[in-house]
Amino acid sequence: MSIATSTFFISLLHLFYLLPTISSQIDHLLSYSGNQGQWHLLQSSIGISAMHMQLLHTNKVIMFDRTDFGASNISLPGGQCRHDPNDTTLQLDCTAHSVLYDIGTNTFRPLTVETDPWCSSGSVLPDGTLVQTGGYNDGDRAVRTFSPCNDDSCDWHEEPNYLLTRRWYATNQILPDGRVIIVGGRRQFNYEFYPRGSSSSTVWLELLRQTIDVEDENNLYPFLHLLPDGNLFIFANTKSILFSYKQNAVVREFPGIADKEPRNYPSTGSSVLLPLDENRPFLEAEIVICGGAPRGSRELAANGSFVDALGTCGRIKVNEANPNWVMEDMPIPRAMGDMLILPNGDVLILNGVGLGTAGWELGRDPVTTPVIYRPSEFPERRFKVMAESKRPRLYHSSAVLVTDGRVLVGGSNPAYVL
Numbered sequence: 001m002s003i004a005t006s007t008f009f010i011s012l013l014h015l016f017y018l019l020p021t022i023s024s025q026i027d028h029l030l031s032y033s034g035n036q037g038q039w040h041l042l043q044s045s046i047g048i049s050a051m052h053m054q055l056l057h058t059n060k061v062i063m064f065d066r067t068d069f070g071a072s073n074i075s076l077p078g079g080q081c082r083h084d085p086n087d088t089t090l091q092l093d094c095t096a097h098s099v100l101y102d103i104g105t106n107t108f109r110p111l112t113v114e115t116d117p118w119c120s121s122g123s124v125l126p127d128g129t130l131v132q133t134g135g136y137n138d139g140d141r142a143v144r145t146f147s148p149c150n151d152d153s154c155d156w157h158e159e160p161n162y163l164l165t166r167r168w169y170a171t172n173q174i175l176p177d178g179r180v181i182i183v184g185g186r187r188q189f190n191y192e193f194y195p196r197g198s199s200s201s202t203v204w205l206e207l208l209r210q211t212i213d214v215e216d217e218n219n220l221y222p223f224l225h226l227l228p229d230g231n232l233f234i235f236a237n238t239k240s241i242l243f244s245y246k247q248n249a250v251v252r253e254f255p256g257i258a259d260k261e262p263r264n265y266p267s268t269g270s271s272v273l274l275p276l277d278e279n280r281p282f283l284e285a286e287i288v289i290c291g292g293a294p295r296g297s298r299e300l301a302a303n304g305s306f307v308d309a310l311g312t313c314g315r316i317k318v319n320e321a322n323p324n325w326v327m328e329d330m331p332i333p334r335a336m337g338d339m340l341i342l343p344n345g346d347v348l349i350l351n352g353v354g355l356g357t358a359g360w361e362l363g364r365d366p367v368t369t370p371v372i373y374r375p376s377e378f379p380e381r382r383f384k385v386m387a388e389s390k391r392p393r394l395y396h397s398s399a400v401l402v403t404d405g406r407v408l409v410g411g412s413n414p415a416y417v418l
C-alpha cells in the first residue's frame with residue numbers, strides 16, 4: 001500500500017519490475033503509449049520476500065518481510081545474529097528480513113529489523129524518514145524509523161513499545177502538520193498519532209466497531225485519504241465517512257458502496273484518491289475502490305471453496321451535496337490488487353487473485369495481467385489490459401511507482417505453488 005508521487009512527466013517507457021516467489025526475484029514492466037508495456041526481471045533473488053515496500057527520496061526502495069518466518073536467503077550485515085527466545089520459528093537468526101534496493105544501480109544491501117513488521121503500516125515524514133508502525137508479536141506496538149542516507153550507514157531504529165496499543169493491519173496517513181494518524185488494526189476500534197505527544201490513550205472510532213463482520217472481519221487495513229478540505233475519508237467494509245481528526249467528529253456519512261460487498265482485509269480491494277486538478281476553482285476529490293472478495297469468501301476458502309473475486313470498482317465524488325457510488329466493471333475480477341497512480345494520472349491495477357481471498361494460502365487463480373484505468377476517459381474506454389507477467393503475485397506482494405515512471409513489483413509469501 002504505497003502511494004508515491006513523481007515529479008517526472010510521463011515518458012514513453014513505463015516499466016514494471018518484480019520480485020517473485022516466496023518471491024525474492026525482481027522483475028520489471030511496461031511501456032504503454034499505444035502498447036501493453038513489458039516486464040523485465042531485475043533480480044532473480046534479493047534474499048527476502050518484499051511484503052512491504054516504500055520509495056525513499058534517495059532513489060532507493062526499502063523492502064521488508066515478517067521476521068518470524070524462518071531464515072531468509074541473505075545474511076544480516078556484519079555477521080550479526082538476532083537472538084529472540086520468543087520467536088516461534090528460529091530463536092537464533094543470522095539472516096536479514098529487510099533490504100534496501102538502489103534503483104539506479106540495481107543493487108541491494110541487507111538491513112537489520114528485529115521487531116516483527118508483519119502486516120504493519122507506514123508513512124513517510126516531511127524530512128523523508130519512513131515511520132513504520134505495529135506488526136505482530138514483539139512488533140505489535142513497535143515504531144521503527146528509517147532515515148535515508150547517501151552512503152551505506154543508515155539502518156532501522158526501533159522502539160518496541162512506543163504505540164499506545166497493538167496495531168496489526170492498521171492504516172497510516174501523513175497529516176499536514178507532519179504528524180501521522182494510525183487508524184485501527186485487529187480488534188482496535190480506535191486511532192492514535194505519531195509522535196504521540198502527551199496523549200496516553202487512544203481515541204475511539206465507532207466506524208470500525210460498526211463494520212466488523214463476525215466471521216471475516218472485512219474492515220482491517222481501512223482505506224484512508226487526506227482530502228483538500230483537511231478532513232479524512234475513511235472506508236471500512238462497505239461504509240465510509242468524512243472525518244475530522246482535529247475535532248474527533250464524523251462530518252458526514254457517505255452511502256454504502258452500491259453492491260454492498262466488502263472491500264477491506266481479508267476481502268482486500270484497493271483504493272486511490274484520484275489526482276486533483278489544481279486548475280479548477282474548486283478541488284473536486286474523487287475516490288476509486290476496485291476489487292475485493294464477496295462477503296463470506298474467507299470461510300468458504302478455508303473450507304476449500306474458492307469463489308470469484310469482485311469485478312467492480314466504485315467511484316464517488318466526496319464533495320458533492322448528495323454523493324453516490326458509481327459502479328464500473330473491470331475487464332478482470334481481482335482480489336488483493338494494488339492500485340498505483342502513474343505520472344500521467346492514470347491508475348494501474350495489478351497483482352492479486354481471481355478466486356478466493358486474502359489470508360494465508362486462501363487465494364487461487366493468480367491474476368498476472370495488470371490493467372490501466374483512465375479516470376477522465378469516456379466510461380467504455382477507461383480500462384486497458386496490459387502485458388502479462390510470468391510471476392504470480394498473491395498474498396503479501398507489493399508494487400511501487402519509482403522515479404523514472406516504472407513500477408517495481410515484488411513479494412508473494414507464502415510462495416504460490418503451481
Ligand SMILES: *[C@@H]1O[C@H](CO)[C@@H](O)[C@H](O)[C@H]1NC(C)=O
Pocket residue numbers: 021022023024047048049071072073415
Ligand atoms: C531461499 O531460497 C530457497 C532455494 O532457492 C527457496 O526455496 C526459498 O523460498 C528462499 N527463501 C526466501 C525467503 O527467499
Ligand SMILES: *[C@@H]1O[C@H](CO)[C@@H](O)[C@H](O)[C@H]1NC(C)=O
Pocket residue numbers: 084085086138
Ligand atoms: C518474551 O515474551 C515474554 C512474555 O511476553 C516477555 O515478558 C519477554 O520480555 C520476552 N522476551 C524477549 C527477549 O523479548
Ligand SMILES: *[C@@H]1O[C@H](CO)[C@@H](O)[C@H](O)[C@H]1NC(C)=O
Pocket residue numbers: 299300303
Ligand atoms: C465450513 O466447514 C465447517 C465444518 O465442516 C462448517 O461447519 C461450516 O458451515 C462451513 N462453512 C461454510 C461457509 O461452508
